Amino acid sequence: MTVIVYVSNTGSAKQYAEMLGEKTGYPVFDFANASDVPADAQVIFIGWVMAGTVQGLKEARDLFTIKAVCPVGMMKSEKQDAELKTKNAITEPMFSLLGNFHIDNLSGMYKMMMNMMLKMMKSKLKQDDVPDGQKAVEALEKGVDCVSEEHLGEIMGWLDE
Numbered sequence: 001m002t003v004i005v006y007v008s009n010t011g012s013a014k015q016y017a018e019m020l021g022e023k024t025g026y027p028v029f030d031f032a033n034a035s036d037v038p039a040d041a042q043v044i045f046i047g048w049v050m051a052g053t054v055q056g057l058k059e060a061r062d063l064f065t066i067k068a069v070c071p072v073g074m075m076k077s078e079k080q081d082a083e084l085k086t087k088n089a090i091t092e093p094m095f096s097l098l099g100n101f102h103i104d105n106l107s108g109m110y111k112m113m114m115n116m117m118l119k120m121m122k123s124k125l126k127q128d129d130v131p132d133g134q135k136a137v138e139a140l141e142k143g144v145d146c147v148s149e150e151h152l153g154e155i156m157g158w159l160d161e
Contacts, residue, residue: 001038002067006046007031007056010106012099013046013072015147020044020070023152024159031056034063042067044155048099049073050110052087066092070155072099074144095155102143114140 004026006017014030021028026044029037037043043064047054054071069090073080076096085094103114118140125134 001041002026002044003037003041004028004044004046005031005034005037005060005064007048007060008072009048009050009055009110010100010102012097012147013048013070015100016070016072016097016152017046019149020046020152020155023149023156031060034060037064041065044068044070046070046072046097049084052083054084054088054090057088057090068093068095068155068158070095070097072097074099074101074139074146093158095158097151098146098148100143100145100147101139103140104143 004017004021006013006028008014017028020026041064043060043066045057045060045064045066045068047056047070049055049071054069057069060066069088069092071084071094073096076098081094081096084090084096103111103118106114118137121137121140125137
């Protein structure tokens with residue numbers, strides 16, 4: 001039996017888990033309710049990325065058989081995917097997904113860290129000519145919505161094989 005388990009911070013991973021569950025018919029579980037996941041389940045794990053780490057993946061590996069991993073972050077590139085695979089020891093099929101970001105949706109330490117990063121980025125922009133740096137600052141300040149069913153195309157294609 002295949003199920004979807006997610007760890008979400010601001011809602012993007014949860015949105016993708018629910019969309020994928022709707023498209024596939026697979027049951028969806030919040031990792032906080034891991035004890036509800038059937039013991040024989042094959043898990044598609046969806047987790048948010050912070051500092052190159054897929055949150056909850058290490059703990060999920062201790063509990064489940066992982067069938068595929070879907071990191072949810074703000075960037076998607078071959079280089080970042082390679083770094084995610086290495087840092088998180090991902091050997092399973094991996095399908096990166098673009099998430100939402102709104103600094104006001106963060107709380108505590110995460111909000112403080114992002115505000116510090118924003119301040120550093122603004123300072124760096126004043127000192128150096130950083131390609132697309134202003135766009136990144138604007139995205140952090142104003143927020144960005146990237147969650148889309150379209151981004152599930154790769155994993156849906158893999159599941160259909």
